[in-house]
Amino acid sequence: MARDASLFSGRPSELIGRQVAGYRIEREIGRGGMAVVYRARDLRLDRTVALKLLAPELARNDTFRLRFTHESRAAAAIDHPHIVPVYEAGETDGVLYIAMRYVEGSDLRHLLDRRGPLAPAAALRIAAQIASALDAAHEHGLVHRDVKPGNILVARGTDSDHPEHAYLTDFGLTKKSLSLTGFTTVGQFVGTLDYVAPEQISGRPVDGRCDVYGFACVVFECLAGRPPFRRDDDMALLWAHQYDQPPALTESRPDLAPQADAVFAQAMAKSPDDRHDSCLAFVAALRTALTGAAPGTDHPPTEVDLRAARPARDRPEPPPRWAEPVFRGRS
Incomplete structure (x- = not known):
C-alpha cells in the first residue's frame, strides 16, 4: 500500500472507497498525530465500524508493532459497557489497523468546544462512566496513559435519567503495565501534554494512578472550560505538570463549592502515592464536594442474580457477564 503515507499529508480522500483488510473505507471521522480514523464497512459481517489506520512509520518499528498487537488483544478482552x-x-x-465499534455521536473534545464548561451534574455523569471504564482496564493490568477529551465518545443515552452514554476508546496504544514493560523504551511516554502525569514525563514506572491524574485534568476541563495548566510552550507545560501546583477550580468557577479544590489537588498530586486509589474514588469524592451528598446515597447500580431463577444444579459458575448495550441515537 504505497500511497498510505498520503493519510498524513492532507489527502485522505485517496482512500475513500478502497478496501483495507476486508473493510471498505467510507469517510474520515478523526485524525491525530499517529493515526487516522475512518468510518468503514466490514464486508465480511456487513456492519459499520470505526477503522483506525496508524502512521506507516509505526509499523516499521518492531517494538511498537509488537506492543500494539499484544495490547490490542488485551483491550479486546475487556467486556465493559x-x-x-x-x-x-x-x-x-x-x-497497522484496528477495527472498533462505530459509535454515533461526538467526542468530548467537540462537545466542550461547542458548549463550553459543563454543568456539574453532566460532568459527574460522564466522569462516573469513564471512571468505571478506567478502573476496569486497570483490573486487567492495562494503563491507558492518554486519557483526554478526544478519547471519550459521548452518544445519546437511553432516557432522561441517562441522557449520555460515554465510551472510552483508543486502548490500542496503551501500556500493559504488568507484563509488557519490556516493550517500551526508557524515557518514552504516550500521552497528550495537557493531561500527562509527572511520572510519564520523567520516564518513571506508571500504574493506574497515572490515569487518575490525566482523568482529573479532563474532568477539571469539563468544569472549568480549560485544562488545569496553560503555558506558552510545551517545555513550560511539562514543567508545570511536574512542579507547579494545580490551580483551584473555583478560580474559573466561583459558583462551585470550594471543597472541590481539595479533591482536584489530591487527584493531581505530583506523587502517585498521594492521589486517590482509583478513578471511581476520585469521582465519589468530587460528587460529595460538589453536591454535599455522602458517598453511597445516590442510586446504587442495579444487580440481578440470574442464579435465583434456576435450580442450583443449573447455576453457572462464575455468573454470566453483563451483555454490553448498544446505543444508536444521534447526538
Whole structure:
C-alpha cells in the first residue's frame, strides 16, 4: 500500500472507497498525530465500524508493532459497557489497523468546544462512566496513559435519567503495565501534554494512578472550560505538570463549592502515592464536594442474580457477564 503515507499529508480522500483488510473505507471521522480514523464497512459481517489506520512509520518499528498487537488483544478482552469494543487488530501491507465499534455521536473534545464548561451534574455523569471504564482496564493490568477529551465518545443515552452514554476508546496504544514493560523504551511516554502525569514525563514506572491524574485534568476541563495548566510552550507545560501546583477550580468557577479544590489537588498530586486509589474514588469524592451528598446515597447500580431463577444444579459458575448495550441515537 504505497500511497498510505498520503493519510498524513492532507489527502485522505485517496482512500475513500478502497478496501483495507476486508473493510471498505467510507469517510474520515478523526485524525491525530499517529493515526487516522475512518468510518468503514466490514464486508465480511456487513456492519459499520470505526477503522483506525496508524502512521506507516509505526509499523516499521518492531517494538511498537509488537506492543500494539499484544495490547490490542488485551483491550479486546475487556467486556465493559463504557469501553468501545475492539473487533480486530492487525497488520496489512505494512499498515497497522484496528477495527472498533462505530459509535454515533461526538467526542468530548467537540462537545466542550461547542458548549463550553459543563454543568456539574453532566460532568459527574460522564466522569462516573469513564471512571468505571478506567478502573476496569486497570483490573486487567492495562494503563491507558492518554486519557483526554478526544478519547471519550459521548452518544445519546437511553432516557432522561441517562441522557449520555460515554465510551472510552483508543486502548490500542496503551501500556500493559504488568507484563509488557519490556516493550517500551526508557524515557518514552504516550500521552497528550495537557493531561500527562509527572511520572510519564520523567520516564518513571506508571500504574493506574497515572490515569487518575490525566482523568482529573479532563474532568477539571469539563468544569472549568480549560485544562488545569496553560503555558506558552510545551517545555513550560511539562514543567508545570511536574512542579507547579494545580490551580483551584473555583478560580474559573466561583459558583462551585470550594471543597472541590481539595479533591482536584489530591487527584493531581505530583506523587502517585498521594492521589486517590482509583478513578471511581476520585469521582465519589468530587460528587460529595460538589453536591454535599455522602458517598453511597445516590442510586446504587442495579444487580440481578440470574442464579435465583434456576435450580442450583443449573447455576453457572462464575455468573454470566453483563451483555454490553448498544446505543444508536444521534447526538
